[in-house]
Each structure stands twice: as structure tokens, then as C-alpha cells.
Amino acid sequence: MKPLPLLAALSCSLAFFASVHAADTWPARPIRLIAPFPAGSSVDAAARVITPRVAEALGQSIVIDNRAGAAGAIGAELGARAAPDGYTIAGGTTSTHALAKALNPHLAYDPEKDFVPVTLIGHLPYVLAVHPGVGANTLNELISIARAKPGQVRYTTVGNASMARLGGELLSNMTGVQLTPIAYKSSAQSVVDTVAGRIELQFGTMAPVLPHIRSGKLRALAVTSATRSPALPDTPTAQETGFKGYEVTLWLAVFAPAKTPRPIVERLHREFAAALTVQQIRDALNLQGLQPESATPAAFSRYLSAEIAKWREVARKANLKPE
Numbered sequence: 427m428k429p430l431p432l433l434a435a436l437s438c439s440l441a442f443f444a445s446v447h448a449a450d451t452w453p454a455r456p457i458r459l460i461a462p463f464p465a466g467s468s469v470d471a472a473a474r475v476i477t478p479r480v481a482e483a484l485g486q487s488i489v490i491d492n493r494a495g496a497a498g499a500i501g502a503e504l505g506a507r508a509a510p511d512g513y514t515i516a517g518g519t520t521s522t523h524a525l526a527k528a529l530n531p532h533l534a535y536d537p538e539k540d541f542v543p544v545t546l547i548g549h550l551p552y553v554l555a556v557h558p559g560v561g562a563n564t565l566n567e568l569i570s571i572a573r574a575k576p577g578q579v580r581y582t583t584v585g586n587a588s589m590a591r592l593g594g595e596l597l598s599n600m601t602g603v604q605l606t607p608i609a610y611k612s613s614a615q616s617v618v619d620t621v622a623g624r625i626e627l628q629f630g631t632m633a634p635v636l637p638h639i640r641s642g643k644l645r646a647l648a649v650t651s652a653t654r655s656p657a658l659p660d661t662p663t664a665q666e667t668g669f670k671g672y673e674v675t676l677w678l679a680v681f682a683p684a685k686t687p688r689p690i691v692e693r694l695h696r697e698f699a700a701a702l703t704v705q706q707i708r709d710a711l712n713l714q715g716l717q718p719e720s721a722t723p724a725a726f727s728r729y730l731s732a733e734i735a736k737w738r739e740v741a742r743k744a745n746l747k748p749e
Contacts, residue, residue, distance in 0.1 A: 452512045452690050452693075453484055453485070453486040453513065454486075455486065457487070457513055457514070457515065458489050458514045459473055459488050459489070459491065459515050459516065460491050460504055460505045460516040461501065461517045462494065462499070462502050462516065463492070463494050463612050463614075464611070464612050464614055464615070465492050465614075467612050467613065467614055467631070467633065467634065468550055468632065468633045468634075468676065468716070471714050472517075472547055472678055472711060472714065472716055473490050475707055475710045475714075476547070476701050476707060476711075479700075480701050483701075484697060494611055494612060497521055497522070497585040497587045497588050498522035499522065499534065499587070501516065501517075501522075502516065502522040502523070502526070502535055503535045506535035506540035506684075507535075507540075508683045509683065510684060510685040510687075512682065512687065512690035512694070514682075515544060516541070516683075517681075518681045519589075519679070520589055520675075520677050520733060520737070521587060521588045521589055521676070522537070523537035523734075524730065524733035524737050525588065525589065525741070528741050529586060529587050529737075529738075529746060529747070537734070538731065538734075540683065541684055542681065542683070542686055542691055542727075543680075543681055543721075543723045543726040543727050544680040544691055544694045544695050544698060545680055545695045545699055545726065546677060546679050546719055546721035547677075547679055547680060547698070547702070547719075547720070548677070548711060548716045548717050549651070549675045549676070549677050549716070549717050550631055550675060550677070550678060550714075550715055550716045551650045551655050551674075551676075552589065552593060552629055552630060552631060552649070552675070553628075553635050553639070553648070553655075553715070554568075554646070554647045554650070555627070555628040555635055555644040555645060555646045556627055556628070556644065556645050556647060557621065557626070557643075557645075558642070558643075558645050560626050562645075562647060563647075564647055564648075565647045565648040565667045568627065568647060573602075573603045576604040577604045577605075577606050579626045580608045581594050581607060581608065581625075581626070581628070581629045582607075582608055582610055582613065582616035582619075582625060582627070583607045583610070583616075584609065584612055584613065584616075586609075586746050589674055589675075590607075590613075590629040591607055591609075591746065592740055592746065593674035596672065596740065596744070600669060600672060605627070612634075613628075613633075613634045613635065614633075614634040616628065617630055617634045617638060620638075620644060621638050621643045621644060632655070632657055632658075632714055633714045636657060636658075636714070636715065639658070646658055647667075648661065648663060648669075649664070650674040651663060651675050655715050656715075656717075657713060657714065657715035679726060680694070695722065698720065699720040702718045
């Protein structure tokens with residue numbers, strides 16, 4: 427019976443050395459980055475700006491694999507179940523990694539246990555935009571219309587486990603008006619109906635909405651960050667228009683499956699963080715409305731835990747349940 431501990435120790439040692447060897451030879455083939463939202467979404471757009479620089483530094487291509495659905499949960503679960511060998515990483519957001527856990531105790535993946543953070547990419551405010559035919563030039567005017575027509579002002583979301591949904595509930599609670607959420611698979615899809623005048627309020631991320639604001643097909647009423655967005659410098663924040671304390675932003679991040687060797691995670695972090703210091707990349711992200719910001723794996727892990735606690739409380743107050 428004595429040899430068993432020795433065998434266990436030998437097995438652990440072999441696993442350790444295999445992990446070290448894998449990290450030493452990594453990457454030996456292309457890396458897949460799962461984007462849990464469609465092409466044209468904020469995660470996809472940011473990844474396509476950053477990954478060429480990271481791929482160059484690593485000496486291997488990074489292939490973006492769009493896996494949309496269920497407010498990002500389908501792609502996130504795929505990332506969680508991937509082999510922890512450094513050849514699959516995943517984009518994640520407040521929706522997929524904070525709201526999902528805050529809202530759903532039966533989530534198919536655990537954002538904290540099934541992933542290891544690689545880095546924060548940055549924060550992205552939402553923009554509240556309407557079709558010109560709605561007749562509102564300011565957020566206050568839109569709220570007046572909604573107050574006169576309870577439930578008839580509809581806003582876009584990508585489901586209950588989304589920042590747009592919680593942001594809409596927060597706005598309803600602060601103003602006392604009834605706004606009606608309409609769920610889509612992504613902001614990129616919902617903007618089509620808003621541009622066509624079939625829905626009143628686009629509660630959207632910047633990337634799919636900005637071109638339509640710049641062309642005049644949509645009118646920006648406010649951004650949801652605490653400060654104005656460099657992408658829309660002439661658009662006030664909701665707080666500037668009188669909605670004190672209203673702040674809703676979406677963070678974007680990169681994750682690896684849990685148990686990915688630490689040297690690989692650290693190398694990925696270094697290369698993504700380095701890419702975020704390149705002015706050309708920062709300028710391109712700013713044009714999308716994203717405010718670039720990196721964070722170490724340890725720091726972002728703490729931040730993620732705090733975010734889950736924060737949004738769980740917001741969801742409780744709004745009485746939101748998973749779909």
C-alpha cells in the first residue's frame with residue numbers, strides 16, 4: 427500500500443513537466459478566439475483591431491470564431507469547455523461573465539471557476555439613440571413621450587442577461603416611466619429595426635450604432651458613461667441631462683479556459699496589454715467608442731467578483747429573472 431503516494435507524486439510531477447513543456451513550445455499552431463456575439467458586434471470589432479498585433483508578436487495567426495446566441499452564453503460555454511492548452515481563448519463581457527452569473531444560478535458555465543482572466547480590454551458606454559421620426563431631440567424629451575404613452579416606447583436588448591436590459595430597467599426605475607424591452611440576438615441586428623423606424627429606442631453598443639448616427643439615420647440622445655465618449659464628443663451623458671447617478675458601461679475582456687498553464691496566460695496577457703499601448707490601436711478602438719484599459723489576471727479576477735456582486739443587487743431590485 428506504500429507505493430501509492432509515490433505514484434501520485436510521480437503522476438503530478440509528470441503532469442507539471444508536461445505543462446511546462448507545452449508552455450515552452452506554445453504557440454505551435456494558430457489560436458482560436460471565440461467571440462460570443464456576431465460579426466459587427468463590439469467584441470468582434472475590438473478583437474479584429476487588436477488580434478493582428480498580438481498574432482504578430484506570438485508568431486501565429488489568431489482566428490476569430492463568432493458563436494452568437496443566448497446573450498453570449500453559447501459562445502462563453504464553448505470557451506469554458508475548450509481544452510486548456512492555450513489554443514482557444516474567448517472574448518467576454520459584463521453580460522457573459524457578470525450579469526449571466528448574477529441572474530442565473532443554473533448557468534451552464536461558471537464565469538469564475540471555468541475561466542482564468544487574461545486581461546481587461548476596456549470599457550464601452552452604451553448610446554441611447556432614436557429614429558428621427560420619434561420626435562425626441564434629448565433624453566428628457568424621450569422620457570416625456572414615454573410618460574405620455576406608457577409602454578409604447580420600446581427599447582432594444584439582447585435578453586435579460588444583458589446590460590441593455592438592466593440599463594433600461596434602471597432608467598425606468600429612475601424616471602418612473604414604463605419602457606418596453608424587445609429582445610434581439612445582438613445590437614447589430616436590432617439596429618436594423620431602429621433605423622427602419624420599427625422600434626423607438628436603440629439601447630446599443632457603439633460599434634453597430636455609430637455609422638447610423640454619423641449618417642443621420644439615427645439621433646443620439648445620450649451616452650451612458652460617467653464622461654462623454656471620444657466617439658461622440660458632442661453627445662451628452664445621461665447624467666449631464668439630469669439623470670444623476672445613471673451609469674451603465676460594458677467592459678470587454680479576454681479569458682482562457684481554467685487550468686490553462688500559467689506561463690501561457692501570462693504571455694497572452696503581456697501581448698494583449700502591449701497591443702493596447704499602441705496609439706494606432708487605441709485610436710481605432712476609440713473610434714468604436716471603446717476606452718482601452720488593461721488589467722493583470724489577478725486584478726481582473728478581483729474586479730469580476732465585485733461586478734457579479736454589484737449586478738446581482740441591481741437585478742434583485744429590478745426583479746429580473748433568467749429567461
